[in-house]
Every structure is written in structure tokens, then in C-alpha cells.
Amino acid sequence: MTLWGSRFTSPPDPRAARLNDSLSFDRRLWREDIDGSEAWVAALEAAGLLDAAERQLLMDGFTCVRREFELGQFIVRDGDEDIHTAVERRLAELVGEVAGKLHTGRSRNDQVATDLRLWVMRACDATADDLAGLVTAILTLADTHAAAPMPGYTHLRQAQPVTFGHWLMSHAWPLLRDRQRFTAVRRATAVLPLGSGALSGAPFPIDRRALATALGFEEVAPNSIDAVGDRDFACGFLYAAALTGVHLSRLAEQLILFSSEAFAFVELGDAWATGSSLMPQKRNPDPLELARGRAGTLIGRLAGLLSTLKGLPSAYDKDLQEDKKPVFEARDTLADLLPVVTGLVGSLRVDPARLRNAIRPEIFATEVADYLVRKGIPFRAAHALAGRAVRRAAELETRLADLPPGEWSALSDQFEADVKSCFDLDAALARRAAEGGTAPVEVRRQIESARRALAGE
Amino acid sequence: MTLWGSRFTSPPDPRAARLNDSLSFDRRLWREDIDGSEAWVAALEAAGLLDAAERQLLMDGFTCVRREFELGQFIVRDGDEDIHTAVERRLAELVGEVAGKLHTGRSRNDQVATDLRLWVMRACDATADDLAGLVTAILTLADTHAAAPMPGYTHLRQAQPVTFGHWLMSHAWPLLRDRQRFTAVRRATAVLPLGSGALSGAPFPIDRRALATALGFEEVAPNSIDAVGDRDFACGFLYAAALTGVHLSRLAEQLILFSSEAFAFVELGDAWATGSSLMPQKRNPDPLELARGRAGTLIGRLAGLLSTLKGLPSAYDKDLQEDKKPVFEARDTLADLLPVVTGLVGSLRVDPARLRNAIRPEIFATEVADYLVRKGIPFRAAHALAGRAVRRAAELETRLADLPPGEWSALSDQFEADVKSCFDLDAALARRAAEGGTAPVEVRRQIESARRALAGE
């Protein structure tokens, strides 16, 4: 049973029907489909198209259909080409002919757009929560190691000392931005298409504002043609997911490095690592690699949907059916990844001694330049002198910190005995106390500020 | 002259230098680079690292450099590997050794992030203005044709009648959303990296809040490592541009169709069409095709930058240099396209008679079903009866509107003489008066609402 066959002389070819059918994946919208239909029934009654008894009959039917889905007892029949058809077909079996009134003034075009928006709104909420969980785990660890020195890297070369807490926070803020982004996507999604019909609007006096309120939408779509063909919200969701994926991949990349034998800054808990079928000694960071790898897939999903939308006429075209799978999969990807990365971060054993010992003396070269700056030498000249000191140390095969006094003074008479103070790690950290800097006191303030952001203050 | 050579024993290989140099494209940041440096000079003075005389000398130097760029008289020298180097080198030529104090406490890492953010903030403003221009052109045309009937299409098949103004507005709203999106990107971009140094923060007491205010930023980046490695704002800009491109491509696709010989609903002004080198009769809609085609390129730029960012460690890596070209090109693409599409829309000659005459009687089949609904027949049954009427008309090779009374009553005794009223075009339009519908009165209200949105009310 299709909803549309009466003007056709032959049924769809089975292969065409199979291509066309979407129930295998849009079945996930059953809750939203029933929510939307219940609200529609109320709107039809308010518009005088159903009487109270009919309304009650339909609502009872929906209660029953809903329970069947909840219990996993809903049975799909031949001809159930999508979730909308399946629900309406079952409703008709349960309540009889009055089910035929449900679709009055409505089209699957506005119905599916409403269902998917509702789903995305809920997925945004869930993802924002998952992100909050991960950020909380990072904050907890950052708090513990707010003052633990480690080499800071640019270009994967030791650059300047930072604290481990500060480094961890460099991954918390992007995730906090992601959380805000999902909140913004939710708001942009909460614009109701229902009541737009196929494309020209409802031909009956439907109160769309009341519908919006009933379903938790904030606005009513202002143009019925746009309402049925607009998938900006789906793109927005995929963009937020892709960027979250990129942020996870950056955190993952560094944790993979830092937990490798070469760095050995952190160790993953056994519950979050995996072994090898061949090599008995292996402890592989599979969850981190999957987080990194799936960023690529998330990027592809975004590019794919944007490409699908390119060049479509406004209003509904069947191409739009390609919107659901990437949206579902993007949410699934994040629903799988975020709790695992959260658990993994919580399991990390940090080795503060390794972190501190990894710092090489050349990392203080900027301190040497700044030492000269404080004596009034322009930074550019100071930088050149410090660079020459680095080179001289290399020529002498000694460490910068061990350069003999005579070598320092040969480079410049501004280098005096107190040049050794440049290699004072804690002082170097403490100096970075401007807002956002790595001074432990500032890192603690930063963690506090992130906590407030998380709490929505 | 590089800014960093003193610890090296040999100069860069010329091919490596050429690969590395970015002046050919980051030169566009000269204005932002000077703005940022001037603010930095003020901050250094406030921190006691420059005295008033030095500050004045540097500011005079910048005034001069700025003028050279404005007049196109700035001369690039060998070793000017990027805009930052070029400006500082020139400054040193003009003001001497004091220029060497400029880079105190600053790194190119926080400098370039600041420059690019400033540039993107301005590009967002300009793009929002360009979008407002295009929306205004659409509103003007929509107002004129708010009540002009035309076939509404789904699946590129005649679906239900709408008005031309309503159809035009289905393209205005997405562009209004784009405008909001650029405003949101601007806000997210206005977070100041300056004062983050290479990655660990400023080692001098720089007042970053004052810097932010001076440069028009709204916030201060909360973590110095994140500040130098975060390119979310660039992705946000590319995403907004890609989605704008998609919206333009959808408008373009339909205008290409509607201005073709087969539809002939509208005609482009001669100033916005082009001819053929071979076929003398051609009038091609090149600007629309370029708008459609460049949507693909914009999507690719977004996918490209996201892919570049995937898996990078936090803090600065040179990979980030790939951020500028796509951002510049995306703005250029929209700066080229939007005014042209605006002019083209303004030039459209609409043919209301063609629009109305294109409507085929079968388009009223939904009205026939709704006619039965109003008689109490459930919609599902009404739909089936209307579908059978369509099929019967096809069998008789007549138009649905011309189906003889006997045929109607043979289908159902609910079809009475007044079934003819279903084919009343103006009534069908007027019925769609729920919010967002195509009823002319509602279309006019919609245009008013868009005008208010444009005015920021």
C-alpha cells in the first residue's frame, strides 16, 4: 500500500521501489513522526477538521503505535516505503477509516522536514551534553597538573616551556566552542516547517504558532516553499560535527604521540587500549586513532550533503532524501567517540617527571633574548645574539645552559653572570602571567573560567 | 633578510624559500598587519617596554608604510618572506634601530592569527552588506509580482499554484540566513590572539583587554596555545561562504531554467547575458552558470581546510599557512558574484502571462481532494478519488478541468456541479493564507517581515 498509487496504471518496479524506500534508515524518526502527527491532530481539531471524538480516537491510536515502537514490536509491512507511511498504515489498522483524515492539509514534504528538525534538535542537546562530559574530564586532569612543566611545541619542535594543564586546556576551549556551536545549530533548527503543505502552504486555517509551541519550536518557517526544501539545519549539524571531529583528531594526534615510547608523557589505562593479534607486547591507542580517522569521514559527510544540495531548485526534490543518513551517522559517530575519549582522558596516567625532564635547555633561548630586552637591547638584536649563542653551543657540542661565561661575554658584554637565571624553569613559566598565558596562577584562573562557561554562567 | 637566520649555518635553498614564502598572497593583510602593530606599540609603551619618543617614532614609521601601501608604492625586497617581515623590514629602513623593539614579546604566530581575524571580521561585514543588496533586489521584484500566479514545482513537476513573489521569497530567506551567519562568524572571530606569543603567552605585562578594545575585538583568547593554532573562525567563514554558494546555485539553477526557451518565464537583461563565438543567436546566462559552478569550488575550499586541520597538534604548525588562500578566494568569489546576481535580478523582465498560462489543469488535483475533504470525506479517500479522476482524464485524453459531469459523478456521488470551483486559480491561491502560505496577502506580509529582518528590527 502506497499513499499515492491511484493515478498509476502499473505498480513500481521492485528495484525502483527498493531504491526509493527509506524506511530502513528513516525508521529512527518514529518518535518524532508520532510527536509531529499528534500535534497535527490537535491543530486539525482546532481548525474544525476533526471533532473531539475523532481526535481522541487518533490519539489513542498513536499511543498504541508509540508503545509498539518502544517495545520493539512494530511490524513492518510491504509497501511501508518510509516511516510516515508505516505509521499511518498502522494507525489505520488500529483506528480504522478516521486515520484517513490525518494527512489533511499536510504533505510528506513538510512532515519529514519537521521530523528531521525535531531529531536534530534532540541530537544537538545530546551532543552538547557529551561535549560537556569530555570537557569536564579535561578540566579535572588540567587542574591536577596546572603547574606541571613540560616542553611546549610548535612545528613539533620544543619551543617554550608550558604546563601540562595549560596544554590540556588548549584542547578544552575548542570543545567548548563546539558545544556553543551545537547550541546555536539547535536554535537555527527550531523553525517549524509543518503547515507548509507540499510547497504552497496549508489550505486550511491551521494555527502554526500553536503547532510550534506544542512541538518545542521557537519560530515558524516564513515561506512554505523554502520550508520544504531548506536543509541548512542539516548542513549546520554536519558542520558542527565535522569541526568537533577535527578538534578530537587534534587531541587524539597529540595523545597518540605523548603516549608513544618516544615521548612517554602519559599512559592510557588498559581498558582504553588494545592489543595485537600478532605482536604480544602491543598496547595500541585504537580509540584515539579512530577519533582521528573519523574526522575525515565527518568532513566527507559535510562535503557530500553540500554537494547534493548544490544546484537543486527550491521546494522539495527527492535528492533531499540524502540528508538523513549523514545526519544520523554523524550523531552516531560523536555518540560513540565522545564518551570513549572522555573515559580515556580520565584514565590517563601522567608522568610529571618525564614531562619535566624532556625539557631541553635550548628551549630557554627566548628567555635569553628577553633577558637582553630587559637590559634595553631591541628584541631583534637580542634574538640574533641568542641565536648565535645556540649555534655556539652546538659547535662546542655543549648544552646552551652549560655555555661557559667566556663564551657568553664573547657574544655580547651584556651577557653577565646572571644570564644563568634565564634557565630557571619556574621563573620562565611564572613570567607568562598575562591573560591566557601559561603561568600556573593564570592556568588555574583559566580552568575556573572554563568551569563557569560549562555551567553556563 | 629573514627574521630568524642567526643560528643557521647556511641560507635556505631558494626552492625551499619560494615554497615557504607567503608574501604573494598574505600581502593582502598589510592593512591589518599595520593596524595590529600600531596597537602592539601602544601596548608595549603601556607595559613600559617603549618610551613615548620611541612609540612616536614607530607610529610615524607606520604612517609612512601605510601610505606606501595605499599608493601602491611599497617595494618588496628579497627576503620579505611574508607581510610581517616586509612591514618590519621597511619600518627599520624608515625609523632605524628602534624598529627592532617592535617584535618584543610577540611572535608571528599570534600576529598572523590576529591579522587574519581582523581581515575576516571585515570580510564578514562586507559580505553581509552584499547579501543585503541581493535580498533587497529580490524583495523589490517580489513585491511587484506578489500576486502573479505561476506553477509551483516539486520534483520539477507542476505541483500546486503559487505566486511568483512567493517563489522569489523562497530564495530571499536562505540569503537572509546567510547574512545572519556571517554576522555570527564575525562575532566568533572577534577573539584576540595577540599577546599569546609563540604559544606560551606574553612574558611582559601586556594588557590584552586594552589591545582587544583598540582593535575592535570583543573577547581575549583564553589560552595562548589554542590562540595560535585555532582556525575555527576561518572554517566558519568558509562554511558560511559555501552555504551561500549553495543558495546562489539553487537560485541560479531555477533562473537558468525559467529563462530558457522551454519555460520563458523571465528574460535576462542584455547587460547580464553573453553570446557565443560560433552561434550568432545565443544569449547565455553565464553569470548564473558561474554562480552555480562556483558553489562547487566553495564546497571544495571548506573540505580542503578542514582536511588540512585534521590531525594537527595544537599550537602552531606551518600547515596553518594553508588557511589564507581559501579565505581570500572565498571572499573574492562572493564579492564578484553577489553584486552581479543582484544586478541580474534587477534586470529581469518577468512575463506574467507566460507564468499564468503555464499552469496545467492537473495542478488543481489537490483542490479536488480538498473539495471532498470539506464534504467530510477523509483525505486519504479523497486523494484516491482525485487520483482516479486524473487517470480518467488521461484515458479520455481530456484535461482534468474538462472532465464531463458524468465522469465526475461516476467516480463518486460527492462530486457535484460545484467541483468546477476547484479550478478557480485565485481562490486556490487565496486559500493558502496560513502563515508562510502563498496567498497574496500573506506573501505581502512575508515581504514586509523580510524587510524588517533586513533592517535589523
Place this chain on the structure above:
Amino acid sequence: MTLWGSRFTSPPDPRAARLNDSLSFDRRLWREDIDGSEAWVAALEAAGLLDAAERQLLMDGFTCVRREFELGQFIVRDGDEDIHTAVERRLAELVGEVAGKLHTGRSRNDQVATDLRLWVMRACDATADDLAGLVTAILTLADTHAAAPMPGYTHLRQAQPVTFGHWLMSHAWPLLRDRQRFTAVRRATAVLPLGSGALSGAPFPIDRRALATALGFEEVAPNSIDAVGDRDFACGFLYAAALTGVHLSRLAEQLILFSSEAFAFVELGDAWATGSSLMPQKRNPDPLELARGRAGTLIGRLAGLLSTLKGLPSAYDKDLQEDKKPVFEARDTLADLLPVVTGLVGSLRVDPARLRNAIRPEIFATEVADYLVRKGIPFRAAHALAGRAVRRAAELETRLADLPPGEWSALSDQFEADVKSCFDLDAALARRAAEGGTAPVEVRRQIESARRALAGE
């Protein structure tokens, strides 16, 4: 039961295990996994690592496992983290301890690469066949309409007359190129990784050439590190699929247009069109829209995998697990689409009269220019004169073909009475007889040539 747990002190967290598990999708590789393992057993025996009895025991076990899969009776157990684990676990249940010898000298790294390559080789063959089916359908229709005139379009504007067969063939050739591309991908895929171990090669004297022959591979991977980390073949498959998607989208776009009311050149069979839940009259070209829309998704899958691979170290990283889903889905997409588009093309009802009548006289403007060229006037001047004739006809509101003789001669005395011959449709077609042109005789030759290409001649 995992294959690797003995050095761990705690089991995987269930969420990490779920993230990590791939059986839900790599289960599709069961046939290839068993094929590969059977060949491996033979290689182990040849290398003296199994005796004949052990080999037989294992082979009997595989026969049994294979049958379970074929009959849908294979039962998944907890701990079956992927198809390789599941098969080996079941084998052990069936044949006991000797199953523990199966993984000798092998790693899942070379095993999974082998399985997926085998799968892709078979998918290439199947897709090439599907493409041949579609091309055959196009050839059949092109043959029927090899001489049927229609307007040829560039920029969706009438450009020059062509034949419907010629237009159809413009979609056959790209699909023939796709078929060749899948054949080339198959060849590049048929390079055996098995025998590469985890990354360093087999530590036993395995004869990899014999393995390759047994499994139908053409070459042996020359470097064991590359062998386990190379996914070029998967990218190649996705690229071929994406380009096929683009070609289908181009065919689909034009068939959607040509079957619309505005063109009405062709009609889809009822079995390949769908209706509307709301609008009883609709006949929507859903399969074509899905073909068009899924091109976007296919493009996204390619971009996604390339992005996943970007920046990975050589050898195996878990990120590579993201290779399978897009490959499977790309094949599924084409396996769904190609037969449906084939059936749809076969069902097309072409309306030769509509095609011919759609041709507008201005389409002959190039003939007018060429008419002058044949009189010795340089083409550039001839083009300008023909253009002026078009403009004059527009001013007079007449059709170009009906321009009075006086008007022609006023433009140029080279226009004589025989200028009317320019509007002879059949002559215009027949003139395009250079190779690849639209002259019916040449179109027939072209169809013949495509038939030979299809037959592999």
C-alpha cells in the same frame, strides 16, 4: 575472547570495545576472509608449518564455517570484534587446538588488506557489468532514434540541432569510460598484501607468488610496510564510483528536465515514477533525483577517505578501519542505482514530434553564418551578419526563418534567395558528418563503435 588480551591487566571498557568493534560492517568480508585463510593454510603447509592432516582438518573446518555463513546460520559471540576474530573463533570451536596454528606468521594487518582487496576486485567486476547493462540500454534507444532531430543545448539554450540518438550517446561514452576505470582499478587492486605480517614481512618461508595465484591476484606487494598501510586501491574505487555518480547525475538532470511538462520530450514508464502523498496528479522521477543526489554522497565518501589517510604514518594505524564502510556503501549505491536507471531508460517513451517541433528557427543562425563562409566571407564577419539578422528578426517580432528577402539583402548582398536553405533541418544535420558529429550516418557508426567497445573489441 579477543586475540590479544594476555598482557593486559583489565578488559576493555565496553564503550571502547563497541567503538573498536567492526564486525557489524566487516562481516560482509566473510567470504573473502575464508578464501584468504584457506589459501594461507595451503601456504603454511607448503612452508612446513602444518602437516597434511592439520591442513585437512582446517580446510574441513572452513568448509563448515563457510556453509554457516551461506545459510545465514553463523552465530556471533561476545568478543567477536571483527570478521577475522569471529571466523577464527568459530574454527577453533569446530576443529579444536589446531585452529591456533592458523594465524602463524600472519597479522590482521595483512589479512584485512587482503580481504578488502579481494572484495574490491569482485565489486569492480560487478560494477563493470552493471555499467555495461546501462550502456546497452542507452545504445538500444539511441539506435532507434539515431536520426530523430531535436534541439541541441549549450548553457541550456538552443544551440544547434542534433539527433536524439547523438544526445543519448553523449551519456553512453562517459559510462564506458567508467567501465574502463573500474577495470583499471581492479588491476591496481590485484596486488597481494598477504605474507607481509604486521609490517615487517613473514618470518617463515612463505611463497607469496603461489598465494597470489591461488587467490587471483596479479602481483605481490613489494614492500611489507606499504602493503599493510596502502589504501590507494580503496581511494581508486571511491574515485571511480564518484565519477560514475557524477555521470549518472548529468544524465539524470537532463532526463528530469526532458520529462518535465515544459519539455515533454520523454515520458517515464509508470513502474519507474512515483506519486505524491498529497497531490494526486503527480508523477515524480524519484529514481533520477536519487541518482543525482547520491552523486553528492559519493563525492563526500571520496573526500572523506582521502582526508582520513592524510598525514598518517606508513604501516598500519587504526584510522584505516574507516576504509570499509565507504567502499561498501559506494558499491551498494551503484548496485542500487545502475539497474534502476537501466530499467528506467528502457521504459522511456520518446516523442519524436515534440523533439522536432521544439526546434526554434534561431537555432539555424550558425547555418546562416556558414552559408556566407561558403561564399568566401570570413567566418568572423559572417557571424556578425548572422547575429544582426537575429536581432533584426527580434525587432520585427518575426522568426528568423521568416525574415523577408529585403531584410536579408539589406544586411548583406551576399544573402540571396537560397538563404532559405539554411533552415533545412535534415541538411544541417547531415553536414555534421566529420567523426563524432551528429549526422545520422555518423551517429550510427558511433553506436557501432560503442558496441564494439562494450564487447571488448
Place this chain on the structure above:
Amino acid sequence: MTLWGSRFTSPPDPRAARLNDSLSFDRRLWREDIDGSEAWVAALEAAGLLDAAERQLLMDGFTCVRREFELGQFIVRDGDEDIHTAVERRLAELVGEVAGKLHTGRSRNDQVATDLRLWVMRACDATADDLAGLVTAILTLADTHAAAPMPGYTHLRQAQPVTFGHWLMSHAWPLLRDRQRFTAVRRATAVLPLGSGALSGAPFPIDRRALATALGFEEVAPNSIDAVGDRDFACGFLYAAALTGVHLSRLAEQLILFSSEAFAFVELGDAWATGSSLMPQKRNPDPLELARGRAGTLIGRLAGLLSTLKGLPSAYDKDLQEDKKPVFEARDTLADLLPVVTGLVGSLRVDPARLRNAIRPEIFATEVADYLVRKGIPFRAAHALAGRAVRRAAELETRLADLPPGEWSALSDQFEADVKSCFDLDAALARRAAEGGTAPVEVRRQIESARRALAGE
């Protein structure tokens, strides 16, 4: 002067003209445009449309135009909207009215497709050469270090020992595949569009086979509509470039890691590293980071063009103008990157002692398992025992190689005194002598085989 203005009543709006103009980038096709036009002149003479004197005049004109371009003296005029217009305009200035005969039977549609194909054919050759250069540099280094042991990594964890030469070769083979791919793209590109006219074929007896031969094409495009709208070759080029980018990014990632302080396996020559404007000690691997980063951009270009092509009708649409920039830029990217990476690889200072010393004893765990296998224990049980040995060593805080004999025998009586032989590095390497394995003798054979592949044997 445009080539098409005569039927228009007003000139193009300047903004539309600027949008439309492509000379700024397609100017690069000047050589191919002149080559193509010279061949076309010969074809016109052969078809009787030019006499010998006219032909000579035109050829002399082209010689002159060509020289102007070669000397950088070609002057662009207003109205030169693309390279084709510019060349024809200049030709007319030089040779007068006969230049008007050049475009006889030709359209810019087949002309631009021909020009771009010629350009891509040459770009494929050049890129294949650049790739050969890089592979040669890798082979040279691999030869030197064919037997130098190092830790082999999977999941960035020490897995099994390999040789540095073997690891280097794992990057050579993908680049050899890229070289083959560009050769295949060249072949697929060498299909001549010229003689297809605007879309319907040449209306004069042009010998397209002779044209193809003259221009170095291998085939003649079989369908004129397809010929002008097919951009598969451009996609093929972008795909080959993107995959090359991915391969470079993988090599770059590992060289960035291996040259970092944490690994210190290799050091970059000073000529291939860069410093920091702030931190005097830095030696950054900028070229490698750019290689890694640009892989993203290359992926984006491919996705962009595929997306642009999606849904276009066959034959020419202006959207196709978006093909040139990404193709040019992709070639430029590789032309910049490949020689630099070649030079950088040539400059690498490898530290064999660091490589060997980095190997940790746990890496021999597979040898321990294989030791048991050789005693007849099934691999799966052997793996479990070796894993328990690893865990026991960790509990005792000793290295696996130092586990006391009593501990070994406590795990299994199969562990005898000779278990120590498992930790013999050279023996472990030598055992991997199956084809493609890391045994030095096999690595040398592999290098020889790659040399032959490079030489085309």
C-alpha cells in the same frame, strides 16, 4: 571587442564582464591555444576552406604572436575576455581580415577543451618527472641504509624491527604508483575534442584523425556533445594530484616525527629548515609541514570540481570554466613541493646509532612467540605465553630481554635457555626474507626492482 556582440542591444555590465572574463588565469594556455590554432589552420586548408597563401599568412601571424608571449611582450586589450579572444584579436591586428577565417567550423567549446587537454598532458609528463626525481632521492638514501635496523611502528607503537631502507621504501612505492597514475591520466587525456564545434560536430570535412596526430593526441573524441562537456580528464588529474598529496603528507608526517627531539633519527639540512621570528633556537621543518598541509587543499580541489560537475547537462555550460584554476593550482602545488621534498630527502643526516638504540626489547615479543611455534606450539597459544612474559617483565620492572630464566620456565617449560636468541636483532631481520620483507638482502632486491620500475623496465 567580443567575439559575439552583434545581436545584443547593450554591452555587458562591467561587473558581469569581469566575473565572466577568464584571461587572468587562462592566459597560461597561450602556448596550447596557438598550437591548437596552427593545427586547425592546416586542417582548414586541407578541407579547402583556406588557400595556401591564407594559410601562410595565418601561420606567420601565429609565429609572431607566439614570440610576443615568449618574450613577455604580449599586450592585453580591453575586451580580451579569454586567451582565445586575445590571440585571435592580436592575430587580426597582425594579418588583417584573413584572421576572421580562423574560427571557421570551430567553437570556443571545442577549442578550450583541446587547449586544456594539451596542457594537462604536458603537466602529467612534468609531474611524472618530478616524481621520478623524488623516488630517485629516496632510493639513494634507502640503498645506503638498507641494513640499518630501527624500530618498526604500527599505531605509532614499536611493533617489530625493520631497516631504515625498508621504511624509506614504504614511501617510494606509493610515489611510483603516483607516477604510473599520471601516465595513465595522460593517456586518458589524449583524446581530441577539436572538430566537435559548439556541440554538434564540424559542418565542414575536417580530418580529425590528422588533427589528432598533429597535436600529439592518441584518439579522437567519439561524440561531439560529450567532447565539449567532458571534464573527466581534469578530475583524473586532480585525483592523481590529491593522492600524491596524501602520499607526501604521510612521508612528511613521519619525517617531522623522526626529526623531532623525541625521536632524533634524522636531521634536516639547514637549507631545508627554517627558524622562528621569536625563538632563536628553533629549526622548523616548514617544507614538510607545507607538504602535509597542502594535501588537504589538493583534496578540496578534487571535491570542488566533482561537485561543480554534479548535475550539469551534457554539452557545454559555463560552470565548466571552474575547471582551470584547480588544475593549474594542483600542478603548481606539486611543482613547488616535489623538488623541495627531493632536496630535503637528499639533505637528511641519518643517525644509525639512534635508530638502533631506540629499539626496545619488547619489540621481540613476536620472536618469542615464533620461537614457540618452531617448537610446535600453535601460534595462538604461543602468542598468549609471550604476552604473559611481557606482562611479567612489566610487573618485575625489568626489560623483557632481562627476564630471569626461572621466570621464563615458570611460564612454560618450552622456554629454554635459547630463548635469548629471540633478542638477536640481526637474526630477526634476516628471517623476514619472504618477498617484500625487511631482511636486508630482500630490501636490496626491492630497491633494484624499484630502480627497474623507474627506468620503465
